[in-house]
Amino acid sequence: MSHLSYEESKKNVVKGLILLAVVTLIEVVISLFGKGHIIKGVHGNIIVLATCGLLIAGLSLYKAYFIVYEFMHMKYEVKGLAMSVILPMLLLVWAIIAFFQEGNAWKNRREDVQKRNAQPITPAQEGSLLSPDTYQMDWKG
Amino acid sequence: MATTDTALEHHVHEHDHEGDAWGGGEAPFKASYGKLMMWYFLLSDAFTFAGFLITYGALRFSSPTWPVPDFVFATDPFGISAFFGSAPLIFVTFMSFLLIISSVTMVRAVQEGHRENKNGVLIWMILTIFGGLGFLGCQAWEWTNLISGENMSLTRNTFGTHTADGYYLDHEGKKSAETFREGESYLIHRHEAGGHGESHEAGHGTAHEYKKGEQAGYMMDDQGFIHRKYVYADGPLKGQTQTEQFGPRAFGALFFFITGFHGFHVFSGVMFLLIIALNVASGVYAARKNGYEMVEKIGLYWHFVDLVWVFVFLVFYLL
Numbered sequence: 001m002s003h004l005s006y007e008e009s010k011k012n013v014v015k016g017l018i019l020l021a022v023v024t025l026i027e028v029v030i031s032l033f034g035k036g037h038i039i040k041g042v043h044g045n046i047i048v049l050a051t052c053g054l055l056i057a058g059l060s061l062y063k064a065y066f067i068v069y070e071f072m073h074m075k076y077e078v079k080g081l082a083m084s085v086i087l088p089m090l091l092l093v094w095a096i097i098a099f100f101q102e103g104n105a106w107k108n109r110r111e112d113v114q115k116r117n118a119q120p121i122t123p124a125q126e127g128s129l130l131s132p133d134t135y136q137m138d139w140k141g
Numbered sequence: 142m143a144t145t146d147t148a149l150e151h152h153v154h155e156h157d158h159e160g161d162a163w164g165g166g167e168a169p170f171k172a173s174y175g176k177l178m179m180w181y182f183l184l185s186d187a188f189t190f191a192g193f194l195i196t197y198g199a200l201r202f203s204s205p206t207w208p209v210p211d212f213v214f215a216t217d218p219f220g221i222s223a224f225f226g227s228a229p230l231i232f233v234t235f236m237s238f239l240l241i242i243s244s245v246t247m248v249r250a251v252q253e254g255h256r257e258n259k260n261g262v263l264i265w266m267i268l269t270i271f272g273g274l275g276f277l278g279c280q281a282w283e284w285t286n287l288i289s290g291e292n293m294s295l296t297r298n299t300f301g302t303h304t305a306d307g308y309y310l311d312h313e314g315k316k317s318a319e320t321f322r323e324g325e326s327y328l329i330h331r332h333e334a335g336g337h338g339e340s341h342e343a344g345h346g347t348a349h350e351y352k353k354g355e356q357a358g359y360m361m362d363d364q365g366f367i368h369r370k371y372v373y374a375d376g377p378l379k380g381q382t383q384t385e386q387f388g389p390r391a392f393g394a395l396f397f398f399i400t401g402f403h404g405f406h407v408f409s410g411v412m413f414l415l416i417i418a419l420n421v422a423s424g425v426y427a428a429r430k431n432g433y434e435m436v437e438k439i440g441l442y443w444h445f446v447d448l449v450w451v452f453v454f455l456v457f458y459l460l
Contacts (some may be wrong), residue, residue: 009252017245021238024454028234031459035211037229043322053460060455064448071248071444081170081177085184092191099195103202110203 016070023063027056179438183445186406190449193399194456204389208300210458212326216286233458236279237450240407243272244447251440254433259421262433266418269443273411280404284397292331292366295397298388299329299366305376307383309369312349314357321371329385332365360384396457403453406446413439 004012029038034052036043069075074082170177201207210230217232246268253261287293293300303321311317321327332351353361360368368385417439420426426433 006252006256010249013245013248013252016248017241020241020244024234024237024241027455027459028230032211032229035209035229037211043324056455056459060451060459063451067244067444067448067451071244071447072441077172078170081172081180084170085180088184089187092188092195095191095195096198099199100202103199106199106203107205111205 012070016066019066020063023059027059030055030059173434175434175438176441179441183441186445187449190399190402190452193395193402194452197395197399197456200389200391200395204391206302206304206388208298208302208388208392209324209326210460212328213300214283214458216283216290218282230458232279232283233454236276236283237454239272239276239279240447240450243269243276244444246272247440247443251433251437254426254436257427257430257432259424259427262421262426262436263418266414266421266436270411270414270418273407273414273443276407277404277411280400280407284400287396291328293393293396295394296390298390298392300326300392301329301386301388302326303371303373305373305378307371307373307375309371310358310382312356312358314370316372320374323376326388327369327385329366329368329387332361332367399453400457403446403449406449410439410443410446413442 030052032038033042034049042048074085168174168177172180212229214233215227215229217228246265250262250265250269253265291299303323303325305323307321309317309319309321351359351361351367353363358370360370362368370382370384372382373379417435421433421436426435
């Protein structure tokens with residue numbers, strides 16, 4: 001299956017081990033840095049946290065690529081097989097965007113409900129229960 | 142093979158050939174049936190895991206606060222963190238290394254398989270099994286610590302998070318020297334539980350008689366959890382006395398379901414590795430002369446388990 005000689009592939013395995021271990025260590029260091037464990041000043045900085053998060057996610061994707069292509073030998077498979085496994089995964093891009101957006105909307109909605117519950121109740125005026133941007137038809141009864 | 146009349150029977154008999162089940166001409170994608178199906182099984186499994194992890198993300202986004210992983214997962218056996226002062230994430234990093242190493246030994250087993258080297262396959266597979274067992278042992282320790290030491294359950298999350306800077310009150314309800322910052326997590330301890338809780342409460346004087354119900358400096362609920370009181374030094378709730386609340390409920394359920402589901406994959410992987418290692422030892426695959434394809438297939442599965450851990454590690458521990 002492998003197109004490399006036995007000695008070469010043995011060497012590649014050691015390289016792979018070192019690569020994965022080092023990338024994992026870098027991830028942990030970046031994560032701890034983002035949380036302010038290494039330099040106290042960066043604690044709670046949302047931009048640092050977001051940048052670190054993206055960096056770590058990118059490194060994890062690289063690790064995934066490496067495991068699939070090197071260790072699982074996807075490199076040596078026919079292109080059609082690789083595509084039939086990898087292309088469906090692109091659906092997850094949509095899923096991540098959609099569900100994170102959805103989670104955020106739940107939070108906003110909950111905060112909105114809390115805010116409205118905290119407001120004093122004004123005497124029955126139907127219009128006041130609706131948000132100002134609600135279109136109301138004139139009552140012509 | 143007997144001559145047959147119908148196409149259907151002919152089709153069935155074609156598959157009777159020993160060792161070469163594929164009777165439809167050239168194999169699709171030039172891969173054997175077993176390997177191809179393993180790939181598609183792994184694809185479906187990846188979607189299952191992705192569904193779980195995306196659920197975690199959505200619920201985390203929907204919650205105003207979330208326990209900080211480097212606070213929740215700062216524990217480890219053998220007092221390593223006591224030695225270094227604190228060791229957030231060190232134990233799970235060690236677990237990741239175990240899985241990576243077992244993945245590498247699996248690659249070696251597959252390579253030896255291609256060379257038809259029976260003893261080589263066996264040795265590297267046994268090392269892989271030890272890696273998997275080690276990982277499971279670490280996970281068992283982590284779960285035990287969370288469940289019995291920190292009282293986490295499927296519906297109770299003892300880790301809450303502060304939304305602003307502030308300071309704690311002592312038992313009498315007076316300002317104490319203990320402060321916290323926005324975004325820091327706290328652990329709600331149970332009164333009768335010893336062990337983990339003691340070090341956190343050392344600053345309070347050792348022999349305090351905790352009483353049930355609402356007190357000046359804390360609130361002990363019916364189950365004996367001590368919710369300490371604190372005051373925010375800024376933010377919209379500035380100057381108001383607050384009582385520690387349990388964190389978002391979903392955290393415990395998500396943690397145990399997702400790491401449990403992954404741990405179950407590791408466990409079944411170890412079982413399959415054992416079975417296949419026994420077959421290797423018995424010489425079944427040597428007789429088949431197909432370069433130990435079965436070892437290659439379980440190898441695919443084992444690498445996938447490692448691959449999933451990359452993302453479980455990312456989502457639960459690093460972000």
